[in-house]
Amino acid sequence: xxxxxxxxxxxxxxxxxxxxxxxxxxxxxxxxxxxxxxxxxxxxxxxxxxxxxxxxxxxxxxxxxxxxxxxxxxxxxxxxxxxxxxxxxxxxxxxxxxxxxxxxxxxxxxxxxxxxxxxxxxxxxxxxxxxxxxxxxxxxxxxxxxxxxxxxxxxxxxxxxxxxxxxxxxxxxxxxxxxxxxxxxxxxxxxxxxxxxxxxxxxxxxxxxxxxxxxxxxxxxxx
Amino acid sequence: xxxxxxxxxxxxxxxxxxxxxxxxxxxxxxxxxxxxxxxxxxxxxxxxxxxxxxxxxxxxxxxxxxxxxxxxxxxxxxxxxxxxxxxxxxxxxxxxxxxxxxxxxxxxxxxxxxxxxxxxxxxxxxxxxxx
Amino acid sequence: xxxxxxxxxxxxxxxxxxxxxxxxxxxxxxxxxxxxxxxxxxxxxxxxxxxxxxxxxxxxxxxxxxxxxxxxxxxxxxxxxxxxxxxxxxxxxxxxxxxxxxxxxxxxxxxxxxxxxxxxxxxxxxxxxxxxxxxxxxxxxxxxxxxxxxxxxxxxxxxxxxxxxxxxxxxxxxxxxxxxxxxxxxxxxxxxxxxxxxxxxxxxxxxxxxxxxxxxxxxxxxxxxxxxxxxxxxxxxxxxxxxxxxxxxxxxxxxxxxxxxxxxxxxxxxxxxxxxxxxxxxxxxxxxxxxxxxxxxxxxxxxxxxxxxxxxxxxxxxxxxxxxxxxxxxxxxxxxxxxxxxxxxxxxxxxxxxxxxxxxxxxxxxxxxxxxxxxxxxxxxxxxxxx
Ligand code: SF4
Ligand code: SF4
Ligand code: SF4
Ligand code: SF4
Numbered sequence: 205x206x207x208x209x210x211x212x213x214x215x216x217x218x219x220x221x222x223x224x225x226x227x228x229x230x231x232x233x234x235x236x237x238x239x240x241x242x243x244x245x246x247x248x249x250x251x252x253x254x255x256x257x258x259x260x261x262x263x264x265x266x267x268x269x270x271x272x273x274x275x276x277x278x279x280x281x282x283x284x285x286x287x288x289x290x291x292x293x294x295x296x297x298x299x300x301x302x303x304x305x306x307x308x309x310x311x312x313x314x315x316x317x318x319x320x321x322x323x324x325x326x327x328x329x330x331x332x333x334x335x336x337x338x339x340x341x342x343x344x345x346x347x348x349x350x351x352x353x354x355x356x357x358x359x360x361x362x363x364x365x366x367x368x369x370x371x372x373x374x375x376x377x378x379x380x381x382x383x384x385x386x387x388x389x390x391x392x393x394x395x396x397x398x399x400x401x402x403x404x405x406x407x408x409x410x411x412x413x414x415x416x417x418x419x420x421x422x423x424x425x426x427x
Numbered sequence: 428x429x430x431x432x433x434x435x436x437x438x439x440x441x442x443x444x445x446x447x448x449x450x451x452x453x454x455x456x457x458x459x460x461x462x463x464x465x466x467x468x469x470x471x472x473x474x475x476x477x478x479x480x481x482x483x484x485x486x487x488x489x490x491x492x493x494x495x496x497x498x499x500x501x502x503x504x505x506x507x508x509x510x511x512x513x514x515x516x517x518x519x520x521x522x523x524x525x526x527x528x529x530x531x532x533x534x535x536x537x538x539x540x541x542x543x544x545x546x547x548x549x550x551x552x553x554x555x556x557x558x
Numbered sequence: 559x560x561x562x563x564x565x566x567x568x569x570x571x572x573x574x575x576x577x578x579x580x581x582x583x584x585x586x587x588x589x590x591x592x593x594x595x596x597x598x599x600x601x602x603x604x605x606x607x608x609x610x611x612x613x614x615x616x617x618x619x620x621x622x623x624x625x626x627x628x629x630x631x632x633x634x635x636x637x638x639x640x641x642x643x644x645x646x647x648x649x650x651x652x653x654x655x656x657x658x659x660x661x662x663x664x665x666x667x668x669x670x671x672x673x674x675x676x677x678x679x680x681x682x683x684x685x686x687x688x689x690x691x692x693x694x695x696x697x698x699x700x701x702x703x704x705x706x707x708x709x710x711x712x713x714x715x716x717x718x719x720x721x722x723x724x725x726x727x728x729x730x731x732x733x734x735x736x737x738x739x740x741x742x743x744x745x746x747x748x749x750x751x752x753x754x755x756x757x758x759x760x761x762x763x764x765x766x767x768x769x770x771x772x773x774x775x776x777x778x779x780x781x782x783x784x785x786x787x788x789x790x791x792x793x794x795x796x797x798x799x800x801x802x803x804x805x806x807x808x809x810x811x812x813x814x815x816x817x818x819x820x821x822x823x824x825x826x827x828x829x830x831x832x833x834x835x836x837x838x839x840x841x842x843x844x845x846x847x848x849x850x851x852x853x854x855x856x857x858x859x860x861x862x863x864x865x866x867x868x869x870x871x872x873x874x875x876x877x878x879x880x881x882x883x884x885x886x887x888x889x890x891x892x893x894x895x896x897x898x899x900x901x902x903x904x905x906x907x908x909x910x911x912x913x914x915x916x917x918x919x920x921x922x923x924x925x926x927x928x929x930x931x932x933x934x935x936x937x938x939x940x941x942x943x944x945x
Binding site: 462464465466467468470471472473474475476479480482483499500501502503506510 | 807815817828872892893917918919920921923924933936937938939941942943944945
Binding site: 232233236237239242243244245247251270326328329 | 882884885886889890926927928929944
């Protein structure tokens with residue numbers, strides 16, 4: 205899922221200061237699961253902002269809403285009236301959700317309230333970590349199911365750099381495991397170490413972000 | 428800062444609640460303007476509720492939970508402390524003094540401490556305004 | 559909503575320890591139906607009753623349900639076995655090992671463990687006794703670390719037996735004999751009367767020679783024919799796995815962690831209906847383990863004695879139509895009372911709190927990212943809903 209984190213309150217406060225009628229819209233899917241922008245986070249942010257501006261005249265009016273998935277226009281239709289009423293919309297969805305609102309409500313001022321971080325998974329309660337950067341051509345099968353593009357700090361495809369020590373990555377030994385150690389251990393476990401003898405040719409990055417924004421068209425689903 | 432005339436105490440019933448009842452048996456009463464909200468456990472302390480307490484006019488919020496390790500639900504008091512810290516950070520950004528939110532560990536056998544904490548907080552945040 | 563749910567007076571006892579046997583016996587006496595299961599052999603100690611079913615060599619691989627309706631799944635001689643009980647007593651005991659590294663000594667004909675001595679004494683006469691007859695035996699406790707209560711207690715018994723049955727000369731070396739366990743002071747006095755010599759050491763020097771062993775300490779050097787070292791205990795190798803299946807916690811020491819709280823009885827796990835008895839959760843000798851088992855049975859009886867269970871005054875309730883199945887509550891609940899399940903009647907998958915297993919602590923509700931959990935029975939001021 206998409207993992208995000210609420211922006212610092214001070215940054216949000218600076219963004220919304222100039223408005224008197226604010227609509228905060230959460231998303232009850234990815235960002236709710238990672239405790240960044242679901243209904244509860246909307247309520248928390250609204251309460252914090254009301255406290256911040258409680259002595260201001262006129263008082264800041266804050267409307268709280270949350271939708272099922274903000275990246276789908278159909279789910280956002282219920283917001284139409286509130287968006288028309290509000291001077292600005294603070295979206296707590298990921299960047300996809302923010303832009304969906306922008307495309308769907310072209311006159312609205314929509315501000316992001318979270319920083320969209322990565323595609324990842326919860327390792328344990330309260331800890332999320334990145335697993336895939338969406339390179340567009342998945343090669344997990346070649347690396348024992350561990351993505352060197354995402355999990356190696358240098359996206360190396362032919363073995364570790366010289367900075368792999370005790371299974372940790374030199375870029376941030378405290379927090380990062382060396383992906384190549386993980387790959388080696390997994391292949392050893394599967395009895396497939398010989399796979400490492402194959403040279404991986406340079407990756408064609410055109411399927412990734414470097415080929416420009418991507419789009420999928422499923423022919424059998426469009427007329 | 429408007430009329431922030433109350434103190435909200437959010438208290439675990441197993442420790443602080445017992446201590447309060449002990450005090451009440453001895454004839455002590457919560458000072459005027461202190462609202463006592465009893466929680467089933469420190470773990471049920473909701474960050475949103477702390478913010479809402481301030482919104483509802485609390486001049487200060489005191490959170491009381493068991494000693495870590497004595498919590499009936501293992502982690503409850505540790506969660507409570509963590510959440511208080513998180514809200515203190517938010518308060519700093521909102522412009523409310525962090526010392527308006529206090530966390531303390533308490534045991535049922537500490538009624539005297541309970542009384543002194545509540546009275547001290549009351550003197551600090553309510554008394555001047557009330558005079 | 560707080561209606562009593564009838565439950566069967568049926569209890570699963572896990573483990574082959576002596577405390578497990580004690581719990582089984584007590585439960586039977588109280589009229590419970592007992593399912594006694596162990597991963598190893600079960601002792602055959604005359605505990606036979608129509609109310610008792612025994613299953614040896616079973617491996618627990620899954621646990622479903624909650625207090626009052628646990629279903630434990632075992633593998634038993636290649637067959638699957640599902641047992642339904644209202645409560646579970648874990649009495650798997652601990653594991654012994656010889657901490658060769660810690661002691662810095664290898665076992666040999668001159669260096670024995672307490673267990674080896676015990677085994678030898680169990681052999682038929684005269685073999686058993688002759689091995690120690692008229693020998694000087696140095697029993698060394700607390701050597702590089704503290705000896706567990708269980709083994710101190712066993713060492714006492716051995717010292718006595720060696721004196722009386724084998725006419726051995728026993729020197730009992732110790733550093734810090736904490737005689738806090740009931741009866742220990744009495745036992746040391748009796749041993750002294752039998753002729754056991756107690757020597758307290760600071761930093762002893764242990765020498766294992768060709769034909770003799772010696773211990774030098776502050777007051778001199780004692781030579782002996784045999785050095786006896788107590789083994790050490792540790793959590794059984796399967797403790798962590800068992801904890802995961804039972805969804806209960808381990809303490810930092812690796813033993814099962816009980817809720818040790820004023821006004822609650824000993825042996826309570828964080829999970830309702832699961833109890834720990836004896837050496838699987840504390841350092842104690844066999845007799846203390848058995849009295850612990852009795853206390854645990856009393857706690858089980860306090861729970862199930864009425865044949866019905868009632869929910870706590872405050873419990874959590876999930877609104878399945880709001881739940882986004884994020885699993886936060888499942889990961890948060892310290893009492894393992896929430897699961898994500900299919901609601902058959904509603905055709906939704908959502909978190910569900912078992913109302914009998916819930917302690918009402920509210921940790922789930924305060925963490926839910928979509929406020930789908932309500933604490934039923936909990937009074938809160940109106941302002942928590944927002945002003
Ligand atoms: S907007 Fe879509 S992608 Fe973004 S968090 Fe919500 S559901 Fe996920
Ligand atoms: S190889 Fe590409 S698609 Fe596959 S996990 Fe890695 S980044 Fe994602
Ligand atoms: S925390 Fe809330 S949303 Fe998440 S699974 Fe539990 S009830 Fe559902
Ligand atoms: S209130 Fe929630 S967290 Fe606490 S025991 Fe019940 S289900 Fe578990």
